[in-house]
Amino acid sequence: MVTIRDIARQAGVSVATVSRTLSEPDAVRAETRARVQEAVAAMNYTPNAIARQLRRQRKETIIVIVPDISNPFFSGIVKGIENLAHDMGYRVLLGETQGKQERLDYYADLVLTRIADGLILLGSLLPTMVQASVAAGQAPSIPLVLACERFDGLQCPTVGIDNVAAARMAVMHLVQRGCSKIATITGPADNSLSLDRAQGYREVLAAAGLPIDGAMMGEGDFTIESGFAAMNLLLDKGLGVDGVFCANDEMAIGAQQAVLSRGLRVPQDVAVIGFDDIRFGAFAYPPLSTIRQPVGDLGEAAMRALDEVLHKKPTEQQSVILPHELVVRGSTA
Amino acid sequence: MVTIRDIARQAGVSVATVSRTLSEPDAVRAETRARVQEAVAAMNYTPNAIARQLRRQRKETIIVIVPDISNPFFSGIVKGIENLAHDMGYRVLLGETQGKQERLDYYADLVLTRIADGLILLGSLLPTMVQASVAAGQAPSIPLVLACERFDGLQCPTVGIDNVAAARMAVMHLVQRGCSKIATITGPADNSLSLDRAQGYREVLAAAGLPIDGAMMGEGDFTIESGFAAMNLLLDKGLGVDGVFCANDEMAIGAQQAVLSRGLRVPQDVAVIGFDDIRFGAFAYPPLSTIRQPVGDLGEAAMRALDEVLHKKPTEQQSVILPHELVVRGSTA
DNA sequence: CTGAAAGCGCTAACAT
DNA sequence: ATGTTAGCGCTTTCAG
Numbered sequence: 001m002v003t004i005r006d007i008a009r010q011a012g013v014s015v016a017t018v019s020r021t022l023s024e025p026d027a028v029r030a031e032t033r034a035r036v037q038e039a040v041a042a043m044n045y046t047p048n049a050i051a052r053q054l055r056r057q058r059k060e061t062i063i064v065i066v067p068d069i070s071n072p073f074f075s076g077i078v079k080g081i082e083n084l085a086h087d088m089g090y091r092v093l094l095g096e097t098q099g100k101q102e103r104l105d106y107y108a109d110l111v112l113t114r115i116a117d118g119l120i121l122l123g124s125l126l127p128t129m130v131q132a133s134v135a136a137g138q139a140p141s142i143p144l145v146l147a148c149e150r151f152d153g154l155q156c157p158t159v160g161i162d163n164v165a166a167a168r169m170a171v172m173h174l175v176q177r178g179c180s181k182i183a184t185i186t187g188p189a190d191n192s193l194s195l196d197r198a199q200g201y202r203e204v205l206a207a208a209g210l211p212i213d214g215a216m217m218g219e220g221d222f223t224i225e226s227g228f229a230a231m232n233l234l235l236d237k238g239l240g241v242d243g244v245f246c247a248n249d250e251m252a253i254g255a256q257q258a259v260l261s262r263g264l265r266v267p268q269d270v271a272v273i274g275f276d277d278i279r280f281g282a283f284a285y286p287p288l289s290t291i292r293q294p295v296g297d298l299g300e301a302a303m304r305a306l307d308e309v310l311h312k313k314p315t316e317q318q319s320v321i322l323p324h325e326l327v328v329r330g331s332t333a
Numbered sequence: 334m335v336t337i338r339d340i341a342r343q344a345g346v347s348v349a350t351v352s353r354t355l356s357e358p359d360a361v362r363a364e365t366r367a368r369v370q371e372a373v374a375a376m377n378y379t380p381n382a383i384a385r386q387l388r389r390q391r392k393e394t395i396i397v398i399v400p401d402i403s404n405p406f407f408s409g410i411v412k413g414i415e416n417l418a419h420d421m422g423y424r425v426l427l428g429e430t431q432g433k434q435e436r437l438d439y440y441a442d443l444v445l446t447r448i449a450d451g452l453i454l455l456g457s458l459l460p461t462m463v464q465a466s467v468a469a470g471q472a473p474s475i476p477l478v479l480a481c482e483r484f485d486g487l488q489c490p491t492v493g494i495d496n497v498a499a500a501r502m503a504v505m506h507l508v509q510r511g512c513s514k515i516a517t518i519t520g521p522a523d524n525s526l527s528l529d530r531a532q533g534y535r536e537v538l539a540a541a542g543l544p545i546d547g548a549m550m551g552e553g554d555f556t557i558e559s560g561f562a563a564m565n566l567l568l569d570k571g572l573g574v575d576g577v578f579c580a581n582d583e584m585a586i587g588a589q590q591a592v593l594s595r596g597l598r599v600p601q602d603v604a605v606i607g608f609d610d611i612r613f614g615a616f617a618y619p620p621l622s623t624i625r626q627p628v629g630d631l632g633e634a635a636m637r638a639l640d641e642v643l644h645k646k647p648t649e650q651q652s653v654i655l656p657h658e659l660v661v662r663g664s665t666a
Numbered sequence: 667c668t669g670a671a672a673g674c675g676c677t678a679a680c681a682t
Numbered sequence: 683a684t685g686t687t688a689g690c691g692c693t694t695t696c697a698g
Contacts, residue, residue, distance in 0.1 A: 001675095003674090003675055003676085004675065004676060004677095005675080013684075013685085014684065014685045014686075015675090015676080015677090015685090015686095016677080016678085016684070016685060016686075016687095017683085017684060017685075019676065019677060019678085020677095020683090020684085023677085027683075027684095028683070028684085029683060029684085032683080032684080046442075046445040046446055046447075047446060047675085047676075048387075048446065048447045048674085048675050048676070049443075049446035049447055049448050049676095050383060050386050050387045050392070050447050050448065050674090050675080050676095051387050051447075051674070051675035051676040051677090051690090052675080052676055052677075053383050053676095053690095054381075054383045054384050054387050054674090054675080054676075054690050054691070054692090055675080055676050055677045055678085055689085055690050056676085056677070056678095056690085057690070059383070069402060069408040069411060069412065069427075070405045070408035070409060070412065070612065072403045072405075075402040075403035075408065076403060078402060078429075079402065079403065079429065079431075082429055086436070086439070091426065091443070091448070092426075092427075093424065093425075093426050093427070094402075094425075094426070094427035096411075096412065096415055098412075103419070106419070109379075110382075110424070112379040113379055113380060113381065113382035114379075114381045114382055114383050114384075114691095115382050115383065115424070224612065224613070224615075224616050228616070253613070253616050254616060257616050257618070260618065279403065279557070280557070280586070280613045283557050283561075283586050283587060283590050283617075284616075284617070284618070285590070285593065285617070285618030334691095336690095336691055336692085337691065337692065337693095338691080346668075346669085347668065347669045347670075348669090348670095348691090348692080348693090349668070349669060349670080349671095349693080349694080350667085350668060350669075352692065352693055352694085353667095353668085353693095356693080360667075360668095361667070361668085362667060362668085365667080365668080380691085380692075381690085381691050381692070382692095383690090383691080383692090384674090384690070384691035384692040384693090385691080385692055385693075386674095386692095387674050387675070387676090387690090387691080387692075387693095388673080388674050388691080388692045388693045388694085389674085389692085389693070390674070447675095667698105668697100668698085669696100669697085669698080670695105670696090670697080670698100671694100671695095671696090671697105672693105672694090672695085672696100673692100673693095673694095673695105674691105674692090674693090675690105676689100676690090677688105677689095677690090678687100678688095678689095679686105679687090679688085679689105680685100680686085680687085680688100681684100681685080681686075681687100682683100682684080682685075682686095
């Protein structure tokens with residue numbers, strides 16, 4: 001393996017000069033620089049980044065933790081993070097937890113072991129060490145940013161949208177369309193997103209003078225399959241559902257299939273609206289109405305927030321709320 | 334920052350003993366070990382993995398490069414890699430190229446700079462340095478495994494399925510179903526997967542005594558949108574297409590929508606079959622028939638192959654071919 | 667079983 | 683402008 005010493009010897013200079021040529025070329029006389037660069041090329045030298053990291057004490061690597069990479073919503077955010085991270089000179093390590101606490105802790109440990117500088121967390125699980133901080137009422141012990149859920153009592157920057165308002169917008173759309181028996185399929189009950197979206201649902205029903213009925217509220221786990229199952233349950237009750245607000249697009253796609261599989265029509269018999277605007281929604285049958293989240297921007301904002309945490313910049317705002325948008329397609333129109 | 338020296342001092346032993354306690358506890362007397370562990374706990378010490386990597390010259394980190402994370406096919410493979418990597422003690426850095434050579438080279442450089450040990454490559458682009466090796470007729474200069482495409486002339490392990498045979502199976506299914514005007518929508522022409530799948534298509538038509546007509550072969554880029562567009566083009570020609578084989582599921586979903594949007598029925602008027610069996614296919618309308626690739630196994634096989642390369646084990650076989658499977662759903666039945 | 671000491675490859679004072 | 687040198691935090695001979 002060729003090291004900086006080999007280059008130094010070859011070019012007839014000191015290792016310091018080689019190091020300078022590589023990191024601040026202007027600090028070296030042109031002629032010397034040329035000799036060094038020649039040696040570098042000749043010997044096919046690439047600096048050892050691990051050694052550099054050890055010396056500099058900066059890793060310029062961040063971890064992004066997602067529950068499930070194959071979820072287009074998460075991967076959209078990751079894409080936003082990646083783009084900006086790259087420009088800002090960070091590497092990104094992507095960790096998938098598949099909902100397992102053990103996996104999550106494993107990835108969070110990478111910042112303890114100095115592999116990475118900080119963490120961006122998507123999803124509803126918190127690393128054990130962070131839970132401990134929350135319990136103790138203190139700030140998390142590692143640089144951390146939350147990129148879609150919020151956790152009360154966790155002192156760290158959070159980026160997201162106003163889920164209550166967004167849910168309101170979705171349900172309002174159903175009301176305006178003339179639906180009066182509006183059901184909802186929520187995510188898991190321990191999830192802040194689920195809670196907020198269910199809250200928006202209730203607020204609109206109340207404001208519209210419609211009854212709020214627990215029997216009209218199904219629960220899924222954000223997968224297509226769970227949306228399909230939950231919708232079937234809802235339909236089985238024979239309550240005359242004529243519209244359904246699903247807490248994400250995947251469940252909405254499942255719900256649509258459930259409706260269609262009973263010979264009912266979407267949207268004539270049951271209007272369906274989802275949440276997220278994933279890529280497949282527009283090509284579902286019928287094309288899915290939804291709330292669009294600015295996934296790319298969410299990712300970038302999270303990256304920016306983490307960068308600020310890492311540089312201990314005055315944390316201007318603990319949370320950034322990005323705008324959402326109603327997208328009307330065939331499933332409600 | 335607490336280091337190994339702090340622990341040594343606290344426990345009244347040498348740093349060597351601390352190091353041993355941590356990596357080979359049995360080599361230390363029980364009593365000493367206890368003292369060290371106590372100090373570790375008391376001072377909340379976590380070893381610096383960067384320093385360890387520098388010393389040990391092993392990173393135990395691999396890079397997985399994908400063109401697009403939000404493609405469920407790739408993310409399925411990544412999931413397989415991740416699972417096994419974790420068990421084998423590797424970290425995985427995930428890089429998304431978005432089709433950009435520059436991004437690809439950036440990630441490939443991470444093994445040159447000793448951030449990572451090796452590379453698993455999905456997609457059809459090759460790092461510049463690897464292209465150079467191919468051109469020079471020599472083995473790639475970095476540990477490398479290909480996980481879905483093959484490249485003639487590249488001497489490295491490759492895992493995948495038999496794409497020609499799989500395509501044959503798909504088209505054969507269409508033939509057996511009674512289709513006689515079978516079109517295909519291929520991927521980009523510079524892609525080995527596209528080529529192989531188109532090849533299978535032709536072979537079946539030839540064997541069935543059906544004419545092979547360039548006008549029946551559309552080209553997409555593996556996105557839903559391109560499938561939609563390509564199918565419309567095909568339909569515009571008025572050739573009486575009654576079946577279409579798409580080189581992946583996303584294009585098939587787009588193609589289905591194109592058919593439906595013209596008031597034609599799937600599968601009665603046009604039967605549609607895709608490739609990959611992504612999660613959304615089963616919930617498309619109608620549910621999509623397809624060829625299932627064992628994505629998880631593909632990922633695991635790739636990880637295993639890379640591990641062998643990294644340990645310079647006798648490379649038993651340059652390539653592993655995994656079995657595929659026909660999945661019949663509503664779009665052809 | 668434990669300790670001393672020599673680095674891994676690089677950067678950053680500090681000299682010259 | 684360049685060189686010398688002391689580490690970054692850890693592992694690993696080699697002695698004892």
